[in-house]
Amino acid sequence: MHIHDLIGIGFGPSNIALAIALDEQRQAGQAKDALFIERQPCFAWHPHMLLENAHMQISFLKDLVTPRNPGSRFSFLNYLHSKGRLQDFINLQTFFPSRHEFNDYLSWTASHFEHQCTYGEDVFEVLPETDNDEVAYLRVRSRNESGAVQERLTRSLVISVGGAPNVPECFAGLKDDPRVFHSSHYLRELAKQDAPKRIAVIGAGQSAAEIFLDLHGREGVQVDLISRAWAFKPSDDSPFVNEIFNPEYTDYVFNNPTGQREALLQEYKSTNYSAPDLALIQEIYDVFYQQKVTGQARHRFRRRHEVTGSEAGPEGVELNVRDLETGHTDITRYDAVVLATGYVRDTHKQLLAPVADYLPEFAVNRHYQLYTKPEFKPAIFLQGSCEPTHGLSDTLLSILAARTSEICDALDQTTALYAPSPCKQEVTIS
Template sequence: MSLQQQKVYDLIGVGIGPFNLGLAAMLEETGGKEALFFEQRTEFNWHKGMLIEGTTLQVPFFADLISMANVQSRFTYLNYLQTHNRLYHFYFLEKFHIPRKEYNDYCRWVAGQLTSCRFGFQVEKISSINELYEVVVRNVQTGEAESYLTKHVAVGIGTSPSVPSHLEKHLGPNVMHSSEYMERKSELKQAGSITVIGSGQSAAEIFYDLLQGQDDGAYELNWFTRSKGFFPMEYSKLGLEFFSPDYIDFFYRLSQDKKDSLLSNQDLLYKGISMNTIADIYDLLYDKTACGEKPPIHLLAMTELEGIELRNGTHLLTLKHCVSEELFQLESDFVILGTGYAPSMPHFLLQMQDEVNWDGHNRFKVTRDYALETKTMKENKIFIQNGELHTHGVGAPDLGLGAYRNAVIMKQVYGREIYPVNKKNVFQSFEADESWKTAAIR
């Protein structure tokens, strides 16, 4: 079939994470547009390796796929609970932060209702053809490739496990990234010693899980981080207002130099450990050391893992205290690197690099309405989901802003406002009022 004869979709989504899944749900509910979403995995699973029992989302349940745009949607988390006869259970639970495994199940429930979501398909190439985009997709099982035409594309950037370059070569049976934890947890039971590296929520959750499973000192448990301490993520109510459309408006208007400078000082707005997790760890440490008990547990901040050496069936770790600059060594059977994630640059965007506008740090530029900035800006666009931290600020990866971003994208796909995109959502301002500036000039 020639390209002229092919069906033209209104939007094709690349990757099915929470953000594109929310967009698929919005399109399904609104109707009137034809869309397809492709994901190379065979089913939806959100950070499967970190679905530790008892862990919760770090955002309230309203940060589901659609509630912040339309609480009346049939795809809300509350409707999921009602459908599964869990609404009263949740009512009596009286908590805003929901189990991570239930959030994952909720997303799977939504995905199972959407005919536009195709799992087991890898997007290999996107090409511009006049005012349209051709998307080449390969079936992971059969190897067969098909091409589709679409007006718009929504790219879910996603993230990949990040490991410092000097530690990458040591990854293997006994040195793992935190993303593998649940899949390999059973291997740790017979360990004589386990070391956790990292200062974020993932490292803290793994340490706490291992602390709970430490039976009468069955294994030595260490936790090291190069951060200045085991600090909590910012969670004050006015601090949370930085995760709002209002702050995005302010941030987006800044020069790129000012954006980069701001981001470098905002780590604790979107990194760090939840206060509850820190409290749980401390309470358990207190309990384990009651009555003079001294279990083999060590916590040390301001410490960087400099090297790993395999020796006599175990690992010799070389660490450096960042303040005293002293080096020390210890042995550990297993090492778990809670070293975070980095955005994944889709290869098909690199294939389009001559068409895309890049900044001085080789990052693609993104318009305020989440479209990839190209050299010949067309009416039809490539939208970026969770790849715009450098242009839109700390809220880019936040689940609570996913529905808002999708509402902005929907407005462009339909040519009109489908979901309200409200102004002034917070109490504070992020810059001086215009009337104050005028008064100052007088």
């Protein structure tokens, strides 16, 4: 069976950026046999949140490659040039393209690596392949849409699968009810609803804000925005604070002891989480203000409220909603409920469950590589699930260009020597 140097799970921005970095190495005469496996049938960047007026929350200069290699043909500027829109884009005078345009840039980049990516396959587990009491390779198992299982062997693995929906416990019983869905499936699931009138949106982050405004633009829809917080608070993207997204800040976070890393994450959480753009907050405020002017209370902002229970019935989904100030709970019926409740980032642990005994606490080194026991030879890297050790930039686009070259450097050591990398020798297993 063929053995790949590298398999990447997922072909979103993180692994496309890696494909670019590997391509640069290939041009420098260091080719690696890399294959990426993506579960979607073709490239799409959070496709069910591609709302009409949604814009990037990051400068286009932080594309997949520019911060590392501004001369790359895979830059956003070269994409604009090749599409004949560079002059017009300059006239827009913005750093923040629409999400539609950035999705198109990412698709355009991904299309250059079609030969290295197999679409429509969902990786469901990674098994150890042993040889003389050592784990020599990894067996990556995936399933295509018709249920056929495919197996491939690799010397190293880069897991870049993004976040999975965070579904609050009180909705766990409704996970198969089509009227309750997460923001990551918003457009797809909304289209399946039968003219919903009353919709609850849970959360007060960027997703909740964008979805509220999208629903406001749909005739006849009444929205209850249900938020534990008292106010929508804007994301802090002021310049000094924004320096936490510079690649060198990753060293600063990583070199702090664990407790202090947590404190740093808390201190700067408002740059990213539960934090919509100020312009969106102003738009939402205006919607509620105009309701006061007209006296027609179409939507409600149920601030400091929390859902404590949910039940599905033929007439709708009933939510127990508790007022966190008074402690009073009421029951409200909705035609649909959108969970704009953020993401969890532990999918890698499910995929790697069969090799978990070789991976002490799933701990990573500075190069995003999982520490392993000495008898385990393959190298495994994580992109997007190292926020606790590497900081708030880890789930974003900010450091993709830098991170992928750091991973390439570490891969060079592992694939060239095909022996334990220095980080593995550092490990002490209690």
